[in-house]
Amino acid sequence: MGNAIVFDNVRKSYGQKAVIPNLNLSIAEGTITVLVGPSGCGKTTTMKMINQLIQPSSGKIYVNGSNALDISPVELRRNIGYVIQQVGLFPHMTIEENVTLVPRLKKQAGEVNREQVDRMLQLVGLNPDEYRHRYPRELSGGQQQRVGVARALMSDPPIVLMDEPFSALDPITREQLQDELIRLNQELNKTIVFVTHDMDEALKIADQIIVMQDGHVIQQSTPEQILRHPANEFVRGFIGEKRLTSHLTQSVDEVMVKHPVTIAPQKGLAEAVKMMVRKRVTGLIVVDKDGTYLGLADSADIHARYPEESLSIRDVMRADAAVVNVSTPLAETIPLVQQAPYGYVPVVDDLGRLRGLLTRASLVDVLARPYLEGGEEHE
Amino acid sequence: MSEILNVIIDRWPNIVDATWQHIVLSIVALFWAIVLAVPTGILLTRFRKLATPVLGFISVLQTIPSLALLGFMIPLFGIGATPAVIAMVVYALLPIARNTYTGILDVDPALLEAARGMGMTKGQMLRMVELPLARSVIFAGIRTATVMTIGVATLASFIGAGGLGDLILRGIAMVDTGIILAGAVPAAILAILFDMLLAWTDWRITPKGLRIQNRT
Amino acid sequence: MKKGWLRKVGMLALTLTMTVLAGCSVLTGTKASDSVTVVGKNFSEQDIMAYLVGTMLEKNTDLQVTVKPFLGGTDVAFQSVKSGNADLYVEYTGTGLVNILGEEVQTDPQQVYDRVKTAFLEKYQLEWLEPLGFNNTYAIAVPKEIAEKYSLKTISDLQKHAGELVLGTEQEFMERPDGLKGLTALYQMQFKDVKAMDHGLKYKAIAEGSIQAIDAYTTDGQLAKQDLVILEDDKHFFPPYFAAPLVRSETLKAHPEIKEVLNKLAGKLDDKKMAEMNAQVDVDKKQAKDVAEAWLKENGLIQ
Numbered sequence: 001m002g003n004a005i006v007f008d009n010v011r012k013s014y015g016q017k018a019v020i021p022n023l024n025l026s027i028a029e030g031t032i033t034v035l036v037g038p039s040g041c042g043k044t045t046t047m048k049m050i051n052q053l054i055q056p057s058s059g060k061i062y063v064n065g066s067n068a069l070d071i072s073p074v075e076l077r078r079n080i081g082y083v084i085q086q087v088g089l090f091p092h093m094t095i096e097e098n099v100t101l102v103p104r105l106k107k108q109a110g111e112v113n114r115e116q117v118d119r120m121l122q123l124v125g126l127n128p129d130e131y132r133h134r135y136p137r138e139l140s141g142g143q144q145q146r147v148g149v150a151r152a153l154m155s156d157p158p159i160v161l162m163d164e165p166f167s168a169l170d171p172i173t174r175e176q177l178q179d180e181l182i183r184l185n186q187e188l189n190k191t192i193v194f195v196t197h198d199m200d201e202a203l204k205i206a207d208q209i210i211v212m213q214d215g216h217v218i219q220q221s222t223p224e225q226i227l228r229h230p231a232n233e234f235v236r237g238f239i240g241e242k243r244l245t246s247h248l249t250q251s252v253d254e255v256m257v258k259h260p261v262t263i264a265p266q267k268g269l270a271e272a273v274k275m276m277v278r279k280r281v282t283g284l285i286v287v288d289k290d291g292t293y294l295g296l297a298d299s300a301d302i303h304a305r306y307p308e309e310s311l312s313i314r315d316v317m318r319a320d321a322a323v324v325n326v327s328t329p330l331a332e333t334i335p336l337v338q339q340a341p342y343g344y345v346p347v348v349d350d351l352g353r354l355r356g357l358l359t360r361a362s363l364v365d366v367l368a369r370p371y372l373e374g375g376e377e378h379e
Numbered sequence: 380m381s382e383i384l385n386v387i388i389d390r391w392p393n394i395v396d397a398t399w400q401h402i403v404l405s406i407v408a409l410f411w412a413i414v415l416a417v418p419t420g421i422l423l424t425r426f427r428k429l430a431t432p433v434l435g436f437i438s439v440l441q442t443i444p445s446l447a448l449l450g451f452m453i454p455l456f457g458i459g460a461t462p463a464v465i466a467m468v469v470y471a472l473l474p475i476a477r478n479t480y481t482g483i484l485d486v487d488p489a490l491l492e493a494a495r496g497m498g499m500t501k502g503q504m505l506r507m508v509e510l511p512l513a514r515s516v517i518f519a520g521i522r523t524a525t526v527m528t529i530g531v532a533t534l535a536s537f538i539g540a541g542g543l544g545d546l547i548l549r550g551i552a553m554v555d556t557g558i559i560l561a562g563a564v565p566a567a568i569l570a571i572l573f574d575m576l577l578a579w580t581d582w583r584i585t586p587k588g589l590r591i592q593n594r595t
Numbered sequence: 596m597k598k599g600w601l602r603k604v605g606m607l608a609l610t611l612t613m614t615v616l617a618g619c620s621v622l623t624g625t626k627a628s629d630s631v632t633v634v635g636k637n638f639s640e641q642d643i644m645a646y647l648v649g650t651m652l653e654k655n656t657d658l659q660v661t662v663k664p665f666l667g668g669t670d671v672a673f674q675s676v677k678s679g680n681a682d683l684y685v686e687y688t689g690t691g692l693v694n695i696l697g698e699e700v701q702t703d704p705q706q707v708y709d710r711v712k713t714a715f716l717e718k719y720q721l722e723w724l725e726p727l728g729f730n731n732t733y734a735i736a737v738p739k740e741i742a743e744k745y746s747l748k749t750i751s752d753l754q755k756h757a758g759e760l761v762l763g764t765e766q767e768f769m770e771r772p773d774g775l776k777g778l779t780a781l782y783q784m785q786f787k788d789v790k791a792m793d794h795g796l797k798y799k800a801i802a803e804g805s806i807q808a809i810d811a812y813t814t815d816g817q818l819a820k821q822d823l824v825i826l827e828d829d830k831h832f833f834p835p836y837f838a839a840p841l842v843r844s845e846t847l848k849a850h851p852e853i854k855e856v857l858n859k860l861a862g863k864l865d866d867k868k869m870a871e872m873n874a875q876v877d878v879d880k881k882q883a884k885d886v887a888e889a890w891l892k893e894n895g896l897i898q
Contacts, residue, residue, distance in 0.1 A: 051496060053492070053495060053496060073498075074498050074499070074500050075498070076498070077495070077496055077497060077498035078497070078498030079498075082493070082496035082497060084489060084492060084493055084496065086487075086489030086492075086493075087489070087493075088487075088489045088490050088492060088493025088494075088496075089493075090490060090493075090494075090507075090508060090511075090512075091512070091588050091589055092511045092512060092586035092588045092589050093586075093588060094588065101497060102497050102498065105497065105498055105499060105503065106498075135587060135588030135591055136588065137588060137591040138591055151497075161496075446793060446795060446796065449793070449796055450795065450796055450799050453796065453799045453800050453803050453805060454803050457800070457803065457805040458763070458790055458792065458796075458800045458805040458806065459790065459805075536766060536791060536792070537792055537793035537796055538790075538792050538793070538796055538800075539763065539790025539791060539792045539800075539806075541791075545766055545769075545791055548766040548767075548791075549766040549767060549769060549770040552765070552766055552767030552770065553767060553770050553771070558770075
């Protein structure tokens with residue numbers, strides 16, 4: 001596997017100020033390489049020098065083996081896919097016209113291949129028959145960026161540049177598109193250069209991560225190696241405050257579920273079932289009208305005695321389940337949560353009032369951390 | 380009222396001629412105003428430092444009183460339709476040039492970045508992105524200029540080029556409301572008709588994708 | 596033209612305002628028996644006339660004289676004097692005959708003067724004093740070279756050559772009964788082309804040679820400034836517009852000295868001199884009042 005892109009002693013300066021003092025970099029063919037770093041670190045500048053949206057002040061950039069500076073920028077760009085954060089679909093053109101723009105610019109012989117358009121739209125998860133003749137403004141942000149990706153891939157460029165393509169999307173859509181990008185590239189094997197400031201995103205999609213700071217490459221490695229062996233404090237810091245914050249310093253208060261679903265002891269079982277269905281939970285916390293914790297009512301117990309119509313929650317709840325005080329160190333609660341019969345432990349204050357709920361899910365981050373940290377310590 | 384009706388009947392061929400002259404003068408002036416102002420507006424977006432002085436100069440031209448402007452042109456172009464049309468063009472330049480300039484500058488920079496990143500040449504960007512997206516703004520400038528030009532065309536009657544201004548000025552001189560209206564009413568109708576025609580054209584040629592409001 | 600319009604509307608508004616203001620102050624002003632009010636219409640020549648007559652009275656009588664120039668059109672000036680809000684203004688005999696009395700055009704100056712003098716006294720109790728001398732009527736003017744080239748002295752001389760000349764006229768001349776249509780009919784001539792245009796631009800265009808003949812007022816300031824020759828109206832087509840003070844009979848009865856003083860002006864001011872004075876105001880931008888006073892001094896009419 002060769003290098004699709006090579007930076008050889010590249011410098012970019014504006015007047016006296018060098019944004020990129022001296023950059024040497026190789027990006028392997030067929031990989032997703034993510035440039036990550038805080039804003040102003042030079043990652044976008046680096047990416048834009050690949051398709052010459054920004055001209056380097058000195059040095060050489062090889063794209064697919066030839067010096068990019070010898071190729072006309074227009075020619076170069078037509079053979080490199082480009083996706084930007086603001087999507088940049090042309091509102092006066094249909095989806096099909098947007099997608100076929102680069103082939104049309106290249107004046108490829110004959111009509112643009114309709115099948116190819118369909119294939120591209122399907123590839124990014126849009127039904128061609130539904131979307132082909134619609135206009136960008138009729139689409140949601142996520143759908144628009146899918147079209148943006150299809151447009152970049154349409155002329156089958158070996159290299160695709162993506163400048164924070166998913167940053168403006170809502171978290172759920174962003175996750176979906178990240179997943180699809182990974183799937184897509186397993187199929188297409190493009191060299192994708194992806195810029196983001198979000199380390200989570202980088203860790204998720206990258207084959208290679210390049211961490212940049214102040215115009216320098218700090219570390220270039222696989223996500224695994226970056227996590228296990230951050231090159232320095234900066235990288236470690238950038239991997240994520242919440243990952244590296246010691247679990248010992250976190251309190252129960254910070255990780256617990258704040259508003260668990262509660263029920264009053266005098267309520268009937270039918271009411272309890274209805275509430276569990278509505279709130280989509282498997283158990284209820286029983287509290288009196290002052291908010292004092294009384295016990296746990298799990299769906300199994302309720303269902304077992306459901307036929308007895310005269311019973312109230314008070315009769316079926318477990319008053320003996322383990323509870324933790326809100327001031328308990330987090331580490332001490334871990335075994336309790338792991339051993340809890342229903343997988344959750346109520347949190348109470350000194351007066352016995354319910355404050356929240358510790359669940360296994362809420363402890364996942366804390367539980368995973370020691371392994372990652374251990375890896376580094378043993379280096 | 381019947382007096383006005385008599386004026387219309389008496390002068391019908393006169394009114395038709397004047398209206399026709401008025402239309403021809405206006406269309407010729409608008410044609411040249413568009414031919415000059417649109418490229419000027421486009422060039423100014425390429426040389427933005429020139430925008431303020433050039434647009435400023437065009438604004439100053441607009442403040443020249445028409446008689447002074449026509450007087451200035453007599454030595455160069457004589458009398459008749461030529462100086463009248465030139466004066467009308469001068470007055471119509473500003474809205475078109477200014478709207479072309481701002482219309483193109485108002486195009487979303489993200490679209491230009493996308494266009495450049497996709498490998499569009501400058502000419503392609505102008506033709507495929509900037510002009511289509513600035514079109515409605517440019518068109519609004521042309522509409523303003525059109526309505527203005529139909530009013531301004533009455534200056535033709537100061538310099539022997541005819542038009543509806545003849546009737547208006549004669550009416551004023553003779554203190555004859557009927558004659559004034561015989562000139563002013565067709566001018567007003569022309570302005571309204573042209574504006575409606577342009578509004579309709581604008582709507583017709585607006586790409587469907589731009590008529591849709593943003594989803595978000 | 597937009598600006599032209601604005602200016603026109605502005606002028607109209609200004610004129611209206613001034614008319615109303617003038618009217619008001621005249622109406623409300625207590626009219627002492629030893630004071631007279633002189634008004635003028637809204638163009639330069641009338642400004643000069645108002646000050647000329649006003650100054651003449653002020654310097655040669657004991658009357659308290661108020662001058663209100665630029666009052667409005669013929670209607671406004673005439674109505675203000677007729678109703679007694681003002682005492683006198685300078686009117687043109689042709690205007691009196693056609694516009695005010697609404698009678699047919701006549702061409703003999705003396706007949707016109709006699710007619711208006713009798714009719715005004717009867718109908719409006721207004722008296723025409725002796726004419727000042729100049730006749731502000733229409734004329735056809737051509738550049739000196741053209742006049743020499745075709746040996747033009749009279750409008751009749753034009754008949755043979757009109758087909759080679761472009762006439763520039765004002766819109767009004769195209770419309771008036773004593774304008775272009777009547778003229779070309781009487782003199783049996785056809786111009787090569789007729790261009791209707793603005794009064795000021797007409798003088799510019801003839802100077803540049805775009806047109807070779809124009810309609811002019813015989814006292815136009817530009818006639819004095821440019822080398823233009825007025826062709827004699829040998830068939831007396833244009834009606835006489837001799838200027839003369841028009842005074843309320845009542846005022847004359849109370850102050851007979853007005854008639855005596857103003858008649859000293861009779862015949863003193865010819866077309867050429869009037870055109871020069873108009874040029875001083877229109878072209879040299881002098882004050883009408885100064886121009887009027889200078890002339891009065893020059894002719895020994897005031898000290």
